[in-house]
Structures are given as structure tokens and as C-alpha cells.
Amino acid sequence: MIFNSFEFLFLFFPAAYLGFLLIHRVGGWRAVYPYLAAVSLAFYAHWSLLLVAVLAASVVCNYAVASALIELRETRWLAKIMLLVSVAANVAALGYFKYTNFFIDTVNAVAGTGIDHLDLILPVGISFYTFIQIGFLIEAYNGTAERPTFDRYALFATFFPCVTAGPLVLQGEMFGQMGDRDDRAFSPWRIMVGTTIFCFGLFKKVVFADTIAPYADQVFNGVAAGAGVDALTGWVGALCYTLQLYFDFSGYCDMAVGLGYLFGIKLPLNFNSPLKATSISDFWRRWHITMTRFFTNFLFTPMAMKNTRTAVANGHGPVRRYLAAAAWPITFTFLVAGIWHGAGWTMVVYGLVHGLALAVNLGWREFQMPELPPLASWFLTMCVVVSALVVFRAPDLATAGQILSGMWGVSLLYGGGEAATVVQVDFSWALPLISLLATVVLILPNTQEILRKYWVSSDPKPSDEPTFLRRLLWTASPNWAFVSAVVLVLAVASIKGYSTFLYYQF
Secondary structure: OOOOOHHHHHHHHHHHHHHHHHHHHHHHHHHHHHHHHHHHHHHHOOOOHHHHHHHHHHHHHHHHHHHHHHHOOOOHHHHHHHHHHHHHHHHHHHHHHHHHHHHHHHHHHHHOOOOOOOOOOOOOOHHHHHHHHHHHHHHHHHOOOOOOOHHHHHHHHHOOOOOOOOOOOOHHHHHOOOOOOOOOOOOHHHHHHHHHHHHHHHHHHHHHHHHHHHHHHHHHHHHHOOOEOOHHHHHHHHHHHHHHHHHHHHHHHHHHHHHHHHOOOOOOOOEOOHHHOOOHHHHHOOEOHHHHHHHHHHHHHHHHHHHHHHHHHOOOOHHHHHHHHHHHHHHHHHHHHHHHHOOOHHHHHHHHHHHHHHHHHHHHHHOOOOOOOHHHHHHHHHHHHHHHHHHHHOOOHHHHHHHHHHHHOOOOOOOOOOOOOEOOOOHHHHHHHHHHHHHHHHOOOOHHHHOHHHOOOOOOOOOOOOOOOHHHOOOOOHHHHHHHHHHHHHHHHHOOOOOOOHHHHO
């Protein structure tokens, strides 16, 4: 089930919300949490009962291990063994479903064998709910997590606004909201604000992302089929996909936060105008924020700290210290992040590109190189981001190389020769659409800025004041009610067929 479907909008959500209000009225917030866990499993069951069984098994096993880790805090050696085994088991399960056939393809290509693919179904959101629970295991081992009741843990691991595509919530963000509460489930303010955020996200997905998607598909599918591209066509395809993914993921993040708020759970922000970033580090602080936080907290920081201590103890100079304590950890971390996104060499290259770019960015600051003007820094950052997204979107490296060759006017390793045909794109529609959406991205405030006065995230509210006009701030007024109604009507009217979110495939 997807948020931008009539089934969700007019059947599942109204029934789930009505049940939420009734359950709260009868049993209070303590009764709400097991209800929401059950609703989340029902939401997930739309794909397959078998996939629900996989999710449920993951929840039960990880809860048992986490509980044991909390009990074994004083027996560190045993707790460490248990943590390593449980993390390895989670990664193995993820690898089996997500990477087995990629491994078979790689073996076939290298060894010339003919091993057949396994008939596997990729559980939707497995990367997300697996890593959410790995984070809890690590925090349980580190002594920063208390043992929750099973119903609350189940809700933490399966909450339907984020089980399929994030955000990657931490236990402190969720369980801190599941204590004794005296606020009401039915709140006009909660309904107005949560619904507004959800409507904005729905509009981004079905009006912006789905409208520009065909132009990106034309270029990428055309090149994959053997057609060539010139510079303009290559850039149009790359920019269209960049904007499609931007509004697709931004829309999902808005809808997740809005739904969470409606059901009484504040979720962390996962998207904050990343195409306004003026460095690659700034980009990853704005794009998929909770994923960046996860890999930073649980992979990069431990590696960097360990390597720093080793480099200092061995008396390494600044260059060797930078390579060991910064460049290698960040490159490896984003290599893993790239592989986490999907099974394929394109994801490996995508992760390496961002890892190396971040290593350069860290080195630039470490060695106090001259600071670039903001516009130049933004331009260089976007060149890296857009080019890397070509690799991210392409079905294979050959297609990515062909498009990048056309964009940059150079012959790349994986670029093909002269194509018999050239991809045809309707520039009279594509170029104005790119201009319009780029204006929205770069000039207008984002959703959390518009609703700044009514902060709905579990993240701390920023202290800096917005620079845009105050009349763009959302208020509970007839004007904004009219705008929200128009946005909702246009969004619902624009729903056509089954258009899943791009991050569902990860």
C-alpha cells in the first residue's frame, strides 16, 4: 500500500484514524501503542503475508536479543559476542533477500558460470526496519537504551509512516514519547497541522515528481535501449531525474512526518532542502538525514576515533593522519551506504563517488584551503550530486557512462560508441518544467520552514529565524485553509495509476 493511493486515502487511513481515536478514548495512550503496531502490520500486509512473517520474525528475534543485551550489561564479553552475532544475522538476512542475485550475477560474470537466479521477493522496507533494529541493538549494548515492553518495541520497529522508506528512527526519539501522556488524541491543531504537511507531501509526489518523471525515463530508458544523447539531452535527463527524486523523497518525508503527528508520534526530519547545499558535507546533512546520522554514529565515528588514536600513538604526520582518520573512514562509510541503497555496481560506484567527494571536502577544511565563493561552491556541489545521480538511476554502468559522456563531452570508460539513434525529448515541455521546479527548490521555503511556528518534529527546533517573508509562514487562517484545500484537491485529482515511491526499492 502506498500513501498516494485512493485505497490508503479513503479506506485505510480513515479507518485507522477512527480506530486510533476510539482506542484512545477507551484505554488511553497505553492502549494506543499496541493498536498502532497492529495497524502497521496490517498496512505492511498489503504487499504479502509472507513479507509480514519476515518482518514479524525480525521484530521478535531482535527484541529477544536486545532484552538479553540489556540484562548482560555487566558481562561485557558475552554481550559483545551476542551483539556481533545478532548484527551479523541481521545483515545476513538483509543480504539474502537483497543481494543474493547480485552476487550470483557477479560470480557468473567473473567465472563464466551460468548459475540461475533464486526466486526471491525483496521485502519492502527491509533495509529500513533492519537498520532501525540494528541501531537499537547497538544502543542496548552501549547502555543507552532501556528495555521497552514488546508492544512499544513492535511499534518502534514497524510504525507504518516510516517502515517502508524511513526515517531511520532512534529508540530515544520514539520511546520518549510512549510514556504516560495527558494530551488528547483528538486535537484540532494536530489535525490541521498534520493534514497540511501530508497534503504538501502528496502534492510534491503526484504533481511535481510524477509529472517530470517521464522525461527522465525517456532519456535513461532510451540510452539503455541503445540510443545516444547529446549534451542538452543528457543534462535534461539528469536534471529531470534529480528533481523527480527530490520531490518524490521530499514528498514521502513530509507525508511520513504528517502521518506520525496525526497519530501522536513525532518523527525526525529526513529532508531539508539539500539542493541548496554549498558543500557535499552540507548536502548529506540535508539529504536522507537519518541515514547519514546512522552511518555517522555507528560506522564513521567509531572508525575515525580508532584510527585517530592509532595515528597519534604512531606519531603520524598530518597527511597520514588525515588519510587514516578521515579520508578512509568516510570513503568506506559511503561505500557501505551506496551498497545499502541497492544491489548493483551502480550503487557501489555511487557510494564511492560520494565517499571520495566527502574525503576531498574534509581534506579541504583540514588543510585550511581557500574558501570558495558560495555560488561556486554550490555549483561544484551540484555537479557532483547530479552526476552521481545519473549513476544512481542508470540500470547499469554502461548506460551511466553514455549519459555522462554526453553531459560532459568526454569519452568515459563505460561509454558506448556512436549510437544509431538519438534520444528524443520534448524540450518545449521539459525545459520549462525544469525551470519551474528548480525555482521551487532553490527559492521557496520548504515544508518545515513554512510550518515553523508549529514544530512537529522530534528534532530540536532551529534557533535561527527564517529569511523569507513572514506571510509565507503557515497559520490557522482561512487563507491557508483555502491553499491546503486546493493543494489536496489538485493532488488527489492528479493521482493516476500506481506510482510507488522511488525509495521503496531500497
